[in-house]
Structure formats: structure tokens, C-alpha cells
Amino acid sequence: xxxxxxxxxxxxxxxxxxxxxxxxxxxxxxVGTVFDAEDLxxxxxxxLMADTEATGEEGVRFVxxxxxxxxxxxxxxxPAVTDPRGADxxxxxxxxxxxxxIELERRADAAFRxxxxxxxxxxxxxxxxxxxxxxxxxxxxxxxxxxYANSVLGARTNFEGGPSALAAALTGRVPRYGFxxxxxxxxxxxxxxxxxxxGLSDWGALGGIIGRQMKSYWEVPVIEGVTSAPTSDExxxxxxxxxxxxxxxxxxxxxxxxxxxxxxxVFDGPAPEPRRIGDSDLAxxxxxxxxxxxxxxxxxxxxxxxxxxxxxxxxxLLQGRKVNDKVTLIATTSPEMKSAADRMGLTSMIEGAGGxxxxxxxxxxxxxxxIGEANGWRNLLSNSAKLVNILGGYGYQTHLADMAACVDAxxxxxxxx
Amino acid sequence: MSTRVxxxxxxxxxxxTGEALVASDNFSARYDLDLVAGIxxxxxxxxxxxxxxxxxxxxxxxxxxxxxxxxLRDMKACGRAPAALILNFANTIMVxxxxxxDLALIDRFDVDITTAIKNGEPVAVxxxxxxxxxx
Numbered sequence: 251x252x253x254x255x256x257x258x259x260x261x262x263x264x265x266x267x268x269x270x271x272x273x274x275x276x277x278x279x280x281v282g283t284v285f286d287a288e289d290l291x292x293x294x295x296x297x298l299m300a301d302t303e304a305t306g307e308e309g310v311r312f313v314x315x316x317x318x319x320x321x322x323x324x325x326x327x328x329p330a331v332t333d334p335r336g337a338d339x340x341x342x343x344x345x346x347x348x349x350x351x352i353e354l355e356r357r358a359d360a361a362f363r364x365x366x367x368x369x370x371x372x373x374x375x376x377x378x379x380x381x382x383x384x385x386x387x388x389x390x391x392x393x394x395x396x397x398y399a400n401s402v403l404g405a406r407t408n409f410e411g412g413p414s415a416l417a418a419a420l421t422g423r424v425p426r427y428g429f430x431x432x433x434x435x436x437x438x439x440x441x442x443x444x445x446x447x448x449g450l451s452d453w454g455a456l457g458g459i460i461g462r463q464m465k466s467y468w469e470v471p472v473i474e475g476v477t478s479a480p481t482s483d484e485x486x487x488x489x490x491x492x493x494x495x496x497x498x499x500x501x502x503x504x505x506x507x508x509x510x511x512x513x514x515x516v517f518d519g520p521a522p523e524p525r526r527i528g529d530s531d532l533a534x535x536x537x538x539x540x541x542x543x544x545x546x547x548x549x550x551x552x553x554x555x556x557x558x559x560x561x562x563x564x565x566x567l568l569q570g571r572k573v574n575d576k577v578t579l580i581a582t583t584s585p586e587m588k589s590a591a592d593r594m595g596l597t598s599m600i601e602g603a604g605g606x607x608x609x610x611x612x613x614x615x616x617x618x619x620x621i622g623e624a625n626g627w628r629n630l631l632s633n634s635a636k637l638v639n640i641l642g643g644y645g646y647q648t649h650l651a652d653m654a655a656c657v658d659a660x661x662x663x664x665x666x667x
Numbered sequence: 668m669s670t671r672v673x674x675x676x677x678x679x680x681x682x683x684t685g686e687a688l689v690a691s692d693n694f695s696a697r698y699d700l701d702l703v704a705g706i707x708x709x710x711x712x713x714x715x716x717x718x719x720x721x722x723x724x725x726x727x728x729x730x731x732x733x734x735x736x737x738x739l740r741d742m743k744a745c746g747r748a749p750a751a752l753i754l755n756f757a758n759t760i761m762v763x764x765x766x767x768x769d770l771a772l773i774d775r776f777d778v779d780i781t782t783a784i785k786n787g788e789p790v791a792v793x794x795x796x797x798x799x800x801x802x
Contacts, residue, residue: 280679280766281759304697304734306741393732411736411760413767428759466728467758497695497730497758619701640732643698643709 253282253425254289262421268323270316274417281414282425290423291387291430293407295329297375298367298415299391301336301615302354305412310354313361313416324365327422330415331370331379332362333392334555334582334612341608342616345580346624351617367419371610372584373554376403377482379586384508387430389418393493394486394554394636400500402485404508406430409467409499428468429499435509437472437502437516439463442524445532446477447488450560451652453480454487454635455535459527461495469496472516473503474524480506483557490554491635539638539650544664547627549573549656552582552613553637560653561591561607565599567657573604574663578625582608605660613637619644631656631665671801673783675753678773678794679766685750687788687801688722690714691781694754695731696738696764705747723790724749727781729758736760740768751792753799755780773797 261267263275278290302310316324337347337355363369370379373392376399382388384404390396391410399405408428410418418424428434441460447453460471471492480488485506492498502510513521551564564581573579581600583591588609591597597607618641622628630646632638633656638648649665659665690713701708705720729735742748751771752761765772771792776783776799784790784801791800 277763277766281762283677284679284757284762284766284772285759299733300737301734304737306738306744308741308744309737312740391733408759409733411733411763413736413740414759414763466756468756494731497728497760614697640698642711643700645708 253279253287259290259423268319270319270324271420274420277414277417278421278423278425282427285425285427287425287427289426291426292422293328293387293389293418293424295331295380295382295388296326296415296419297331297333297390297392297395298412298419299333300358300362300412301334302351302358303336303615303617305358307354309412310358310361313358313365317361317364326366326419328419330367330419331375332367333371333373334615335359335371335610336616338608338611341606344606345621347616347621348624351620370584372586373612374486374557374584377486377557378584389415389424391415393497394490396499397489397493397501398486400429401489401502401507407499434468435500436470436518438470440472440474440522440524442526443473443475444526444528447484449652450484450487451633451635451650452532453484454491455532455650456527457488457491458495458635458639459531459535461492461498463525464496464498467497467499469498471498471501472510472513473501474513476503476506483560486554487634491639494636494639536650539648541629541649541665542647544666545629546577546631546659546663546665547629548625549577549579549660550613550630550632550637551580551634551653551656553634553640555612556581556583556587558587558590561587561596561600563653564657565596567654568600568603568605571603571661573660576663577660578627579605579660580608580613581605582611582613585609614640614644622646629665631659669802673776673778673780673799675773675780675797675799676775677797678771679762680751680769680771680794682791682793683750683771684789684791685721685723687725687784687786687790688714688717688719689725689781689784689786691727693728693730694726695729695735696742697734698731702738702742702747719749720747722749723751723753723792725753725781725784727754728756729754729761733760736764736767739764739770743768743770753780753792773799
């Protein structure tokens with residue numbers, strides 16, 4: 251099938267607006283062809299994931315190549331912001347991050363700035379930068395930000411990984427397929443929860459339980475039985491875990507999310523038989539990430555980056571206490587929230603207790619394998635279901651607990667304190 | 668030996684031939700691979716410890732995050748990429764990564780491709796036609 255292009259799009263595809271926009275159009279059309287897109291849709295903002303562990307040097311070289319063209323050919327066409335980077339230039343030495351990674355990260359940072367990207371370095375842009383509105387077409391490049399924008403805010407995006415988000419920024423467009431279309435946003439699987447999650451790690455666990463059952467990117471889970479609306483941070487952890495375990499860009503939560511006032515609004519015809527999730531499922535999930543012994547090396551609060559409210563909770567839990575000398579406690583947040591936390595005294599409360607607050611990064615996006623080896627970290631405790639899922643492949647023994655239990659363990663120097 | 672042909676959706680990338688490495692597990696480059704060693708590193712993955720370099724990698728569904736969209740090109744530049752990615756269900760990230768890397772990718776077959784093809788079989792991948800030919 252041939253995609254319909256406007257006159258301007260045809261000009262970009264023909265190279266009349268320079269090689270970078272020609273490359274971008276080719277990228278959009280290749281992807282659009284695989285997913286049967288009939289045309290392109292204009293987008294209002296771009297969120298680009300481009301930590302250097304993911305880009306490698308090859309990816310950075312490519313972005314630098316775009317920057318070799320004159321601005322009329324290489325600058326972004328819509329507001330474009332960035333996901334967490336691979337290094338906090340103000341704090342990387344505290345976690346013994348090798349200099350070779352910092353050098354590449356500085357090159358990437360400069361290359362994206364040259365194209366007009368705003369270096370927000372955050373995965374919680376929907377909480378802290380410019381929250382989308384219902385029906386807005388986007389090119390979001392982090393699974394957690396995409397699922398939140400689609401589900402909680404009713405905006406429309408596919409997962410746009412770095413190269414396609416870059417192509418979207420250079421053209422102001424994405425192929426119109428998937429979650430830009432009404433037809434893809436209908437529910438496909440129904441879950442009824444018989445247990446009410448309590449706190450961020452429970453919400454993340456619930457997302458993980460459902461995510462494990464997702465068969466493909468196109469499956470849209472519908473969740474019933476939530477008796478009171480979760481907070482922004484709770485549904486953030488739910489969505490991030492669901493997207494991480496399942497590669498899922500959209501969920502509907504009956505009575506909570508905007509496209510799901512009731513079952514009839516999300517299913518065509520009778521709703522399918524529900525799968526039920528109860529206490530035992532939640533307990534089993536924690537058991538799957540339970541410790542084999544009480545050894546503890548590092549406690550991490552990240553994935554997603556912490557909101558101001560989460561930083562405040564962490565600061566209060568650490569008040570008057572001291573992180574054990576054998577343990578490193580790390581919290582990651584966005585530069586904006588770090589600045590706010592500095593101003594409000596939260597950073598000094600966390601760091602006064604022996605913790606480390608990093609900005610513009612997320613733990614798994616800053617060469618987690620190498621920093622683990624450099625610091626001797628193996629047993630990791632977190633309240634993020636997403637993080638404990640990802641880091642299993644990085645040589646860590648990962649364990650899940652709620653924020654208070656994580657802090658207790660960090661202070662005691664062992665899990666199960 | 669008889670030839671078998673499996674039809675999927677039109678994919679992306681150039682035609683390629685190679686030896687199949689097959690599992691019914693899912694796939695994410697960031698979550699599952701040690702990119703330096705060129706092996707599957709997630710302990711719970713069926714292919715844990717095995718090299719994927721130069722293989723026609725045949726797995727069930729794309730899972731996890733967005734990093735694979737960048738990673739495939741760098742893996743190819745470093746000479747440590749699979750020759751092709753064949754999935755029952757790709758997600759957008761796998762397709763974007765394959766398009767960026769010019770790596771062959773096909774998905775959405777009329778059978779479960781992870782059970783149709785055996786480990787070690789020789790496979791020809793034709794993304795423009797959306798076909799896998801075995802034997």
C-alpha cells in the first residue's frame with residue numbers, strides 16, 4: 251500500500267528540505283508501511299529517548315551528522331524534549347561511572363541541543379513539563395510516558411523509539427496507525443481486581459501482573475474494580491510496570507481513565523469474561539522478586555523518576571536516620587524536580603541521611619551493569635516493579651518492597667529489616 | 668529436502684539468509700542481551716547464554732522498553748547483531764529499530780513461527796515479500 255502524502259511531505263521525501271528531513275521521511279514511511287498506515291498525522295510535541303547506552307556511538311554519530319546540515323534542514327519542527335540521559339554530569343563520580351561513558355554522553359547532549367531539543371532529561375514529562383490533553387497526537391518515546399499520555403490523559407501516541415521520535419521532530423509528523431486510530435484503542439482483555447493496591451509498589455506489582463499476560467503490543471487491557479482513584483504517582487507506577495512487563499501502550503481503567511466511563515464505552519459488543527486478580531496474585535508477584543537471603547548492596551528509587559511528592563515522602567522516611575555504611579541509597583529525578591527539591595530542603599534531608607539524589611537520569615539508563623560492577627552492587631532493592639523487571643538482565647538480584655520497607659532496609663543494612 | 672515457505676506481513680530491511688535461533692520467549696534488546704558479549708543475558712530467558720550474533724533470531728513477541736529502536740543499528744555497526752529478527756508480533760520499537768539499522772524484520776505469520784521453524788535450520792528471509800523460506 252502506498253501512503254498518501256501532502257505536497258509538503260512529498261517535498262521533504264524528495265530531499266527538497268535537505269538530507270535530514272529526507273531521511274526522516276524515509277524512516278516514517280518504512281515504519282508506516284509495516285503497519286499499513288494510510289497517511290501521516292501532525293503531532294504537537296516529541297519526547298525522545300536517547301541515553302547513550304541505547305544509542306551507542308553509532309547513534310550519536312548519526313545525530314551529529316544531522317547537525318552538520320544548515321539549521322533550515324536540521325532543526326526540529328515541533329517542541330521536542332528528552333527522556334533521562336545516561337549520566338548526571340553533576341553527580342556521576344559519586345557512583346563511579348566510567349569517564350568513557352561521560353564523554354559519549356557529552357557528545358550526545360551537544361548533538362541534540364544543536365538540533366533544538368530541549369534537554370528536559372525526564373521520563374515524567376507528563377507530570378512536570380507539558381501534560382498532553384485528550385485527543386492530542388504525540389510522538390512520545392518512553393514506554394512509561396506513552397502509556398500515561400494514552401491512558402490517563404487520553405492523548406494519542408505509539409511507542410516512538412529514539413530514531414522515529416527524531417524523525418517525528420524533524421518532520422512534525424508520524425505515520426497514522428496504531429494508537430492514533432480509534433479502532434486500536436478499544437479494549438481487548440478484561441481484568442477485575444479483587445484486591446485494592448496500597449502504595450506505589452503495589453500499583454507497580456498490579457501493572458506487572460497484567461503486563462505479564464499481554465500477548466502483544468496491540469492488546470488493550472481493561473481494569474475494573476478500582477474502588478477509589480489512584481494518585482498520579484500510583485497510576486504512573488502501574489502504567490510504567492504494565493508497559494515494561496507487557497510492551498503495552500494503552501490501558502483503560504473503568505471509572506478512572508477518560509475513555510472508560512463504563513464497560514460499554516471500551517468494548518464493542520458484550521465484554522469478554524474477566525480474569526480476576528486477588529491477594530494471592532499480588533503476594534506471588536512480591537515472592538517472585540523476594541530475597542534469597544538478607545544481603546543488600548543498593549536501594550534505588552527510580553523508574554519512573556520521582557515526582558516532588560515522592561521525594562518528599564522519601565525525605566520524611568529518612569528524617570533523623572542514617573543509611574547504613576554498607577548500602578548505597580539512590581533516588582533519581584528530573585532536573586526540574588531536583589531544583590524544586592533543593593529549594594525546599596528535600597535534597598539536603600535525603601543526602602543528609604546518606605542518600606544520593608541524581609538528576610536527569612534513571613538507574614537502568616546509566617550503564618547499570620558497569621556501575622554495578624564498579625561499586626560491587628548485586629543485591630538491589632526498589633519499590634519500582636519496572637526497575638526490578640529490567641535489571642534482572644543486568645546481573646542484579648532484584649527485590650521489590652514498598653518505599654518504607656526499602657528505607658528500613660537501607661538503614662539496617664539488610665533486607666527484611 | 669523439501670522447501671517450506673511461511674508468509675507474514677510485509678516487513679523491512681534487505682533480504683538475508685542464515686541459521687535459525689528459535690525460542691518461544693519474548694524479546695527486548697535492553698532487557699535480554701549482553702551487547703558486549705553478544706549473548707542472551709537474562710537468566711530466565713530460554714536462550715540464556717547463547718550467542719545471537721549473525722543468527723536469524725525467531726521469537727514470539729517484542730516486549731519491554733524502547734531502547735531497541737537505537738540499539739540494533741549500533742549492534743550492527745559493532746558486528747554483533749542478529750542477521751534478522753523474526754517475531755510472531757513485533758511492536759513499533761522493533762520495526763523502528765530494524766528500519767533505522769536496515770536489519771531484516773518480518774512478523775505476523777499465518778502460523779506460530781516459533782514452533783514452525785526448528786533451531787539450526789537454514790532460513791532465507793525476504794522482508795519485501797514477507798516470506799521465510801526454509802531448506
